[in-house]
Amino acid sequence: MLIAGIAPLLAEALSADVAMANEPWCFPLAARRGVSQRWGTGTPYSHLYDGGIHRGVDFNPPSGTPVYAAAGGTCVTYNGTWQGTYVAIAHSSGWRTLYAHLSSASFRPGDSVAAGQMIGRVGNTGNPTTGPHLHFEMWAGSTRDSHIDPWPHIQNAPLPGEVATMTPEQFNAITTKLDHIVNLLQVPNQGYGWPQVAGQSSQSADAKLDRVISKLGA
Known part of the structure; x- marks a missing residue:
């Protein structure tokens, strides 16, 4: 009644x-900043990448800067060799995000994570690397072949502290x-x-x- x-x-x-x-998204760093290397071909370090394609965007805050989950989900395994210490997250939308070259990671495959939670710190691990930076990828599916340009999706997203x-x-x-x-x-x-x-x-x-x-x- x-x-x-x-x-x-x-x-x-x-x-x-x-x-x-x-599935709200947030910026993966506490302070908004522009990319130091964009997604796609024709980037300054294209010669270092498979097929000349940079499959994510780079940000270059100081080593040790906290990195945050751009959306909630479950941490999964990524079977690559170049990424160094990393966190990969499968989101309820079916998309995935990858955070590479970290100095440390706070989550492991199987862990649940919420949007805006700290998941690691910027580092210089893996290969190739051009100094301390966060390499951030977004996939429209479960494999890296479905990579998309992350920048349009996160450039105006709230900062981690603005997403509960x-x-x-x-x-x-x-x-x-x-x-x-x-x-x-x-x-x-x-x-x-x-x-x-x-x-x-x-x-x-x-x-x-x-x-x-x-x-x-x-």
Whole structure:
């Protein structure tokens, strides 16, 4: 049964604290900067790459600078030899990102990671390398052959501190509550995209949903 006044509460919970988006992306560094080497052919070091193609974009902050996950997902193995210390992430959209030449990595294959979480530090590992830098790739599929130019996707993306971190486990807990609300309201379940919490923690959004369920008398 629909209780009077529940609509504003539900709207508040779904719009203010949990802004539904299809896998929000963020910049992989804490400070926005231009690329030091672009994606594609005809780059200054094209002769170093297979087929003369630079398959990602490079950023050259100092060695040890923190690197952040550009979107949430699960860390996976990449079977290359050139990348040195790296983190590769499979995202729910089916896309993948690769962060190469790191000095250290905080995550291993099988680990869950959220958008904006620190995953490693800029380094100078692997081959070929042109000094400390982050090599960042985006793939439209599960293999490197599907590489695309990352720059249009991240140049205006929020910085890591502007994207609240939410793991798949936290996402599942919140969507379970949303499903419960949908069932109580007896309306069709349209499904949910990966949520981005606007300026508040996932715990805050979770508490709001508890309040909505309580108001429904569940």
